[in-house]
Amino acid sequence: MDEKLSGQVVVRRVRRVLAWSAAVLVALTSALLFGVGAASLLASTAKDLSWSALADVGDSFGVLNALFSGLALAAVVVTFWMQFTELRSQRGELEVQRHALVQTQAELRRSAEADVRRLHMDLMKMSIADPKLAAVWPKVTDSEIRNRQYQYVNLILQHTWMRHFGEIDEEELRRTFRYLFLSPIIRDYWAATAEARASALVAGSFEHKMNQVGDEIRAECKQTLGM
Known part of the structure; x- marks a missing residue:
């Protein structure tokens, strides 16, 4: 008041x-x-x-x-x-x-959470622009090209988080994942980073809900696309 x-x-x-x-x-x-x-x-x-x-x-x-x-x-x-x-x-x-x-x-x-995400996205952009900085990050695969692609996928997912964070529309989030998972590289990244994401998730958080939806849509894609 x-x-x-x-x-x-x-x-x-x-x-x-x-x-x-x-x-x-x-x-x-x-x-x-x-x-x-x-x-x-x-x-x-x-x-x-x-x-x-x-x-x-x-x-x-x-x-x-x-x-x-x-x-x-x-x-x-x-x-x-x-x-x-x-x-x-x-x-x-x-x-x-x-x-x-x-x-x-x-x-x-x-x-505060959105500010942290923006900072993370800035760091990802710097690593994509400079291979020397990209080498600082832990590598998901041994392929330098695929690692740089994964960094870009990380940016895409951070952007998705920023779009849907706050007042979540679960159906819209599902539509977004169905579109993103048409890309085999994004699907591979989601599978390759599953363990790392699970270790950082907090039950009941937006990230936890987003991860659940992503897992469900990826399982749908495996059935419909046979991958």
């Missing part, structure tokens, strides 16, 4: 408290004036200040006392209700803040 919205919430709460306080004050003042007025009226209409008249005046203050007690009880009830609604409102605000924090953390994590 931003600072402007928090300020608006505080202002609404202050206004609510002031409104209830003003209502209680008006009610108490009205009751007091009513009681004093009633007592004064009884005293002024009495022919003499006999004990009976004074008793009537006292009774009027007794009624006033009962009225004050009722108002005090009502004020307590209103106070508890305001506290309850305030706590409920705070819970709602905390839940909104927690949800926003979770979303922010998830976005930061996705952004």
Whole structure:
């Protein structure tokens, strides 16, 4: 929740408290004036200040006392209700803040993972452009040409990861793999790097799901293409 919205919430709460306080004050003042007025009226209409008249005046203050007690009880009830609604409102605000924090953390994590992928792609591009740098990477095969092809396949798969990362559309990912696996070199690369990928996968991650889909589509290709 931003600072402007928090300020608006505080202002609404202050206004609510002031409104209830003003209502209680008006009610108490009205009751007091009513009681004093009633007592004064009884005293002024009495022919003499006999004990009976004074008793009537006292009774009027007794009624006033009962009225004050009722108002005090009502004020307590209103106070508890305001506290309850305030706590409920705070819970709602905390839940909104927690949800926003979770979303922010998830976005930061996705952004960091995407940055790492971009760096990996840059490293692959450098190794493809310079055979001396390519020699630094572990070789998948003894063929220099095939290793350079595999590096390019790695770039293609990283690009696929970048395209589908985040909100995964599994059917679209399957269509992408069916297209990629039309290439025998990509299929060979997928098979040659299966063990290395499996050792780095984290269950439940996007990479894990992507690897599962790739394995399924490659198995389909072996059946349909006979390879």
